[in-house]
Amino acid sequence: MNFNKLIGLLLLVPLFFISCTSSENTNPGTSVPLENTRWKLNTLNGKKIFTPESGKDIFIRFSSADKRANGFAGCNTFFGTYKSDKNNIAIGPLASTEMFCEAMMQTETEFFKALSTTIKFKIKGNYLQLYDSAKMLAKFEMITGTE
Secondary structure, three states: OHHHHHHHHHHHHHHHHHHHOOOOOOOHHHOOOOEOOEEEEEEEOOEEOOOOOOOOOOEEEEEOOOOEEEEEOOOOEEEEEEEEEOOEEEEEEEEEOOOOOHHHHHHHHHHHHHHHHOOEEEEEOOEEEEEOOOOEEEEEEEEOOOO
8 A cells, every 4th residue: 555655756856857847938939029029031932141341240120119110121220110909010201310331231121121010920939020911021130148
């Protein structure tokens, strides 16, 4: 009889430890918020994006306080509004400074077009993905540090 109690106890101990583990942040897809996070552009229309000659990363940031987006597009800074609900998002209208940087103009044009045609987003781990109705337009990585 003591043997049966011992076996029962040995079976319950692992269940106790399993039930005590935290389930918080088990889904890495929801660990990073869309808003108040600085997102560095990694991929645009399927092409890898590298840091421009200026040394400044192309990025976007969504502010929860005023529902404004701002960032750097490779040559020009930009700002505007956005609306988001669950995984839906509409970015714009956007305005930007008007500097001319020949090496970055095509990338900037594609970047602004991607932002203006985005309708959905996904966050997977430390990555933000923007989509139109058919495909992924841009992929960003969360960056930390001072802005």
